[in-house]
Amino acid sequence: GRKVLIVYAHQEPKSLNGSLKRVAVEELSKQGCSVTVSDLYAMQFEPRATRNDIVGFLHNSEEFNYGVETWEAYKRGALSNDLIEEQKKVQEADLLIFQFPLYWFSMPAIMKGWMDRVLVQGFAFEFPNCYDSGLLKNKLALFSFTTGGGKEMYAKGGTSGDIRYLLWPMQHGIMHFCGVKVLAPHICFAPEYVSEEERKEMLIAWAQRLKTLWKEEPINCSPEWYFK
Amino acid sequence: GRKVLIVYAHQEPKSLNGSLKRVAVEELSKQGCSVTVSDLYAMQFEPRATRNDIVGFLHNSEEFNYGVETWEAYKRGALSNDLIEEQKKVQEADLLIFQFPLYWFSMPAIMKGWMDRVLVQGFAFEFPNCYDSGLLKNKLALFSFTTGGGKEMYAKGGTSGDIRYLLWPMQHGIMHFCGVKVLAPHICFAPEYVSEEERKEMLIAWAQRLKTLWKEEPINCSPEWYFK
Numbered sequence: 001g002r003k004v005l006i007v008y009a010h011q012e013p014k015s016l017n018g019s020l021k022r023v024a025v026e027e028l029s030k031q032g033c034s035v036t037v038s039d040l041y042a043m044q045f046e047p048r049a050t051r052n053d054i055v056g057f058l059h060n061s062e063e064f065n066y067g068v069e070t071w072e073a074y075k076r077g078a079l080s081n082d083l084i085e086e087q088k089k090v091q092e093a094d095l096l097i098f099q100f101p102l103y104w105f106s107m108p109a110i111m112k113g114w115m116d117r118v119l120v121q122g123f124a125f126e127f128p129n130c131y132d133s134g135l136l137k138n139k140l141a142l143f144s145f146t147t148g149g150g151k152e153m154y155a156k157g158g159t160s161g162d163i164r165y166l167l168w169p170m171q172h173g174i175m176h177f178c179g180v181k182v183l184a185p186h187i188c189f190a191p192e193y194v195s196e197e198e199r200k201e202m203l204i205a206w207a208q209r210l211k212t213l214w215k216e217e218p219i220n221c222s223p224e225w226y227f228k
Numbered sequence: 229g230r231k232v233l234i235v236y237a238h239q240e241p242k243s244l245n246g247s248l249k250r251v252a253v254e255e256l257s258k259q260g261c262s263v264t265v266s267d268l269y270a271m272q273f274e275p276r277a278t279r280n281d282i283v284g285f286l287h288n289s290e291e292f293n294y295g296v297e298t299w300e301a302y303k304r305g306a307l308s309n310d311l312i313e314e315q316k317k318v319q320e321a322d323l324l325i326f327q328f329p330l331y332w333f334s335m336p337a338i339m340k341g342w343m344d345r346v347l348v349q350g351f352a353f354e355f356p357n358c359y360d361s362g363l364l365k366n367k368l369a370l371f372s373f374t375t376g377g378g379k380e381m382y383a384k385g386g387t388s389g390d391i392r393y394l395l396w397p398m399q400h401g402i403m404h405f406c407g408v409k410v411l412a413p414h415i416c417f418a419p420e421y422v423s424e425e426e427r428k429e430m431l432i433a434w435a436q437r438l439k440t441l442w443k444e445e446p447i448n449c450s451p452e453w454y455f456k
Binding site for chain 2: 148166
């Protein structure tokens with residue numbers, strides 16, 4: 001059975017994000033996948049990249065460099081326990097699903113903190129092993145999120161521009177950089193402004209997509225996909 | 229005298245980011261500006277958007293909606309003190325400078341949390357008052373940051389794509405959305421891979437730019453600037 005990690009960032013289980021997460025757990029489990037959820041708010045996950053992420057001595061205590069220190073700590077097994085736990089989950093997963101409400105054209109800070117802290121050098125990449133040769137190659141990622149604004153705002157020529165513009169840093173800058181292949185995003189536009197009936201249809205559509213997810217081809221994660 | 233708020237996110241005062249921040253404080257103060265710094269790591273600024281940001285009762289305690297709750301709390305003066313403090317600083321400022329190391333094609337989570345939590349509806353925007361009519365109009369913003377990768381990586385056709393691609397969510401999606409006009413970014417490429425001498429030149433170039441900053445015209449913050 002395949003392994004899936006859902007990294008989930010919503011404060012409210014009753015939210016549409018909460019329901020989308022639940023639907024994914026149910027549908028993927030039904031398929032025989034083993035599903036793990038990192039419920040970031042429930043875990044009170046720490047988003048700040050600080051000296052506390054390194055257990056014991058520093059490589060250079062004169063001038064703190066987070067990237068260098070976490071790289072060195074990774075190599076000697078001295079990252080903090082919460083990071084080691086998350087890295088284990090990532091290592092085992094065939095697919096990472098990120099489920100969140102869009103905050104300011106990006107993921108909520110608590111999820112950005114997961115990226116900043118978990119994907120350390122040595123674990124997720126190590127020069128020159130980045131992009132297609134990133135250390136997490138052979139994994140898939142999928143960004144599943146809700147928006148405040150409607151679909152027409154996120155169109156080419158809309159006030160907020162093509163939704164693909166804002167996917168570049170997340171899909172290319174993070175996932176592709178680590179070698180992860182990216183499936184098409186799953187976007188629920190403006191759930192707060194539609195009927196209960198339409199929100200139910202959103203959940204059904206997500207469950208439906210998941211049924212054939214493993215047959216999907218990754219996107220071609222290059223500027224053409226985002227900006228052409 | 230003009231008022232400047234520097235929102236600063238680096239753990240190490242001796243870092244280039246620390247020096248860039250110091251240079252800005254010195255140069256702008258010399259000009260007669262009044263400069264305030266929000267040193268996010270030193271403040272242990274909370275990046276997580278939670279119920280704790282609302283003092284007292286909730287508008288809807290059955291189903292927590294962060295955007296609605298902070299909007300309602302703003303209107304009745306019931307946001308947490310740290311947010312009220314930051315909003316005061318923003319309100320008074322003519323110019324916001326964001327100083328940070330680029331983490332994963334974006335700002336560090338601690339700074340994303342500042343955006344998520346400080347720029348609440350009612351304070352920074354209120355439909356239909358967004359983009360050119362956002363509530364923070366008549367202010368300027370400038371993103372000043374360092375990168376890990378070199379300039380050639382962040383070129384059109386480079387592995388990381390044009391650096392402007394990743395500025396879209398920050399400059400357009402956040403600042404422009406709130407009505408803030410955006411000055412050209414200030415980017416120090418790969419300071420960790422250049423000589424001490426070149427890092428000094430980076431500081432001099434920043435001080436130099438700040439001397440005539442108030443004469444600069446904002447960029448035309450539309451898709452053409454980013455993706456053409």
